Amino acid sequence: MMRIVMLSMGAFVWLVTEVLPIGLLTDMAAGLHVSPGRIGLLVTGYAWLVALTAIPLTLLTSGLDRRTLMAVLLGLAGVMDIACAFVSHYALMAVMRVALALGHGIFWSIIAGVAVRLAPHMPVARATAWAFTGVAVGFAGGIPLAAAIGQWLGWRAAFVVCGIAALAIMGGVLTLLPPLPSQRRHLDIPALLRQPVLRYIAVLTALVVSAHFTAYTYIIPLLSAIPHTPERLVPLLLLVYGVAGIGGNWLGGRLPWSAGRMIGIAMLALMASHVLLLASGWSAWLAWVDMAVWGIIAALINLGPQSYAIELAPHQREAACSFCVTGFNSGIGAGALCGGVVLSSAGPYGVLAWSAGLAGVALVALRAGRSYGGRHVSSGGALPYAAPSPDRTRTS
DSSP states (O other): OHHHHHHHHHHHHHHHHHHHHHHTHHHHHHHHTSOHHHHHHHHHHHHHHHHHHHHHHHHHTTTSOHHHHHHHHHHHHHHHHHHHTTOOSHHHHHHHHHHHHHHHHHHHHHHHHHHHHHOTTSOHHHHHHHHTHHHHHIIIIIHHHHHHHHHHHOHHHHHHHHHHHHHHHHHHHHHHSOOOOOSOSOOOHHHHHTOHHHHHHHHHHHHHHHHHHHHHTTHHHHHHTSTTOOGGGHHHHHHHHHHHHHHHHHHHTTOSSOHHHHHHHHHHHHHHHHHHHHHTTSOHHHHHHHHHHHHHHHHHHHHHHHHHHHHHOTTSHHHHHHHHHHHHHHHHHHHHHHHHHHHHHHHHHHHHHHHHHHHHHHHHHHHHGGGGGGOOOBSTTSSBOOOOOHHHHOOO
16 A cells, blocks of 8 residues: 555645646746746646647657656656756746656656556556545645745745655655566557547546636636635635545545546536536535535546546556546646636636536537447557456446
């Protein structure tokens, strides 16, 4: 179990690394003498770069030992985070973020497959849920903690702390994880890109994540628009969201559902919670319910696509997960862009309505892709692999 805990800690530090500029936005803008919008680009540009590079870089590193690669990626995060603390020019900061983005896509593409290999007798969804616990904890506590360190000691100190944590986890990975030789040394990249199942994974994931991030990216102005909700209650609402997310991550690993059904339930719940809040006239007490439900949904959105990718491509886990990572980060960028346009033109009500609508589109795509449930990715586009054992794909 400690081995998967190390993966979870790695997920925690990579998540915080990705979104660290958000919590330190104002201080970083002042320190680097740029506008807050340009600091925001360090996150949105990062997401788009991950989307573009996750597939090719994961395939190019497919011949490396997974433990070694995991350690190298954590080392990259540690060194780059610490280096960011000493940067005084925006251009250099952007270069550091580019290096981090290149490693980010590989890390998230291999973590689910590594978790499954480290826990061969554990159901796939549960192993993935344990590895992704760091994501839920990161949203609930890691990001606020980093922001607090930034306010207390300065934004540069926050980067140093994050970097030291990454290097410490790298040491834990090298110490606790066994050698994990690559299971795929010769991947036919063009053949993989022609696989309709893999393309479907990317598109479905992008739709699911867009539905979530269209609203989540602008969660602060959304909460601030709720009548009779003092500004001091907004952090408490976010805390409810984060704690519910941790519970949702635990729940997602134990639900007796397939990953596809998990995604469907998450999209239905997202639609229902947003529509109910809108129909109630933006009721303050329903906002608390919506945040709790939304936190659980966010955890299922983190778990569902990765687990679904493994179910659809059980013998090409990392290739499938790299397509999932591409879709995920495309969804983050598209959702943020879409939500920003809607917020400017239609206000908070429009953002929630648009988020619910995208969830409906994702449900249609999920339904349309049910035919892939019985087909699996083939090797080099030739002979199909057998379906995975039921004992490995069930969730309980």
